[in-house]
Amino acid sequence: MSLDSWRDRSIYFILIDRFxxxxxxxxxxxxxxxxPKNDDCFQGGDLKGIIEKLPHIKRLGFSAVWITPPVRNQWANPYIATRGYHGYWAQDFTKIDPxxxxxxxxxxxxxxxxxxxLKVIQDIVVNHTGNYFTVEAKGYDPKHPERNWKDLGAGAPNDPVFAMNNPNFAEHRSAAVYNFTPNISxxxxxxxxxxxAMGDLDDINLRSPLAAARMREIYRYWIEAVGVDGFRVDTVYYTPEEFYEDFLHKKSSKDPGIKPFARSKGVKDFFSFAEVWSYDYNAVNRYIAGKRKGVQRLDSAIDHPLNEALGQVFYRKAATELIRGPLRARRVNAGLWVNFLDNHDVERMSGRAAWPAARQSLVALFTLPGIPCVYYGT
Ligand SMILES: [Ca+2]
Ligand SMILES: [Ca+2]
Ligand SMILES: [Ca+2]
Incomplete structure (x- = not known):
């Protein structure tokens, strides 16, 4: 399968609620x-709005859009004021958020x-759901997570598998589709x-065959139902590397991985890239290819180390030399790495840079090896 057509594309990244x-x-x-007066809340952006603006995005010169997860979210997290407007707190992985x-x-x-x-890339989450339970760290015993498990009174995800989130039930405990663990300290x-758990988001046990099979089923569905061309995978740093071998590449007529399934639907160049938020390329590269020959995982990643170097060089006057390290460290699929200056997880470049510096950094973005990705609004 050739991903060559992606090397020359450029991506426009949209946070659905805010576009x-x-x-x-x-x-x-x-x-x-x-x-509308509180940016912790939903602001009204939607898919219809994106449809209206596609010709504008095309005119800007982009050839792909990446949208945040469109799935039904947990609207209110019991612990924080921020609402689930961003798509990363699934309540139902297979429904569109109304x-x-x-x-x-x-x-x-x-x-x-x-x-x-234009190609369409859907942002997906496999690491966690929203926040429906918590496991208290004090006195936590991995053999008995049920003793520290607390219901947050927010129900459970609407899903035949991921509804099994209470280890006080023998069936849920033995299914083990969650890790039932405290927050990362x-x-x-x-x-x-x-x-x-990252930010108390209920951590899915991707080593459970049941959870892994359900993830394949959920994300095959979006290819089948709407025909997306690629996935950007969220919070990959918090997931086991080997998960992506079967998730993306499993050969099976009954339960195929994402890529063979996409191929069977006529999509020969389905593209997958990771958010591995790490400044250590060894950590990132492990998700892109396995140690053994022929092992395939994700196709590429968004490049956080390069993002950091570009910010230092163009907005903080560091030596241009700094960019060399990141570009050399990309061992696999160098031309498919997704380069960016800002996104929804970091400060907007307009807040960090004067216009001439911003413009220069954009020139770098569009000329360095890799796929340029521009955040809506920038
Ligand atoms: Ca709306
Ligand atoms: Ca939780
Ligand atoms: Ca995890």
């Missing part, structure tokens, strides 16, 4: 989740994008970053 409001009737579901629109609108978005020659402890 364009195409339908004012789906803004507010009366749960205190919508407030704030964003309908399945029919998502299909139309992909159809319209394809008509304009030591980010240098690899066992914790892999299997403990």
């Amino acid at each position: 364009w409001n195409g339908d004012k009737t789906n803004d507010d579901f009366g749960q205190g989740e919508f407030d 704030h964003f629109g309908t399945l029919e609108e998502y299909r139309l978005l992909v159809q319209e994008a394809h008509r304009l020659g 030591d980010f240098k402890d690899r066992k914790q970053t892999l299997t403990y």
Whole structure:
């Protein structure tokens, strides 16, 4: 399978809720989740808004859009004021969040994008759901997580597998589709970053065959249902590297991985890239290729170390030399790495740079090896 066509593409990245409001009737579901005066809340952006703006994105010169997860979110996290407007707190991995629109609108978005020659990348999460339970760290015993498990009164995900989130039930405990662990307290402890909860988001046990099979099923569904062309995978640093071998490449007529499934639907160049938030290329490269020959994992990653170097050089006057390290350290699929200056997880470049510096950094973004990705608004 050749991914060559992706090397020459450029990506426009959209946070659905914050881009364009195409339908004012789906803004507010009366749960205190919508407030245009409070940027912790939903702001009204939706899929219909993106459809309206596709010709604009095309005119800007982009050839792909990446959208944040469109799935039904947990609207209110019991622990924090921020609402689930961003898509990364799944309540139902297989439904469109009503704030964003309908399945029919998502299909139309992909159809319209394809008509304009734009690919569509869906942001996906496999590491966690929203926050429905917590496991208290004090006195935590991995053999008896049920003793420290607390229901947060927010229900459970709507999913045949990921609803099994209470280890006080023997069936849920033996299914083990969650890790039932406290929050990460030591980010240098690899066992914790892999299997403990990040920001109390309920950590999925991707080593459970049941959870892994469900993830394949969930994400095959989006290819089948709307015809997306690629996945950007969220929080990959917190997931086991080997998960991606079967998730993406498993050969099976009944339960295929994402890529063979996409191929069977006529998509020969389905693209997958990771968010591995690490400044250590060894950590990132492990997700892209395995140690053994022929082992395939993700195709590439968004380049955090390069992002850091570009910020230092263009906004803080560091030596240009600094960019050399990141570019040399990309061992696998160098031309497929996704380069960026800002996104929803870091400060906007407009807040860090004067216009001439911003413009220079954009020139670098569009000329360095890799796929340029521009955040909406920038
Ligand atoms: Ca709306
Ligand atoms: Ca939790
Ligand atoms: Ca994890």
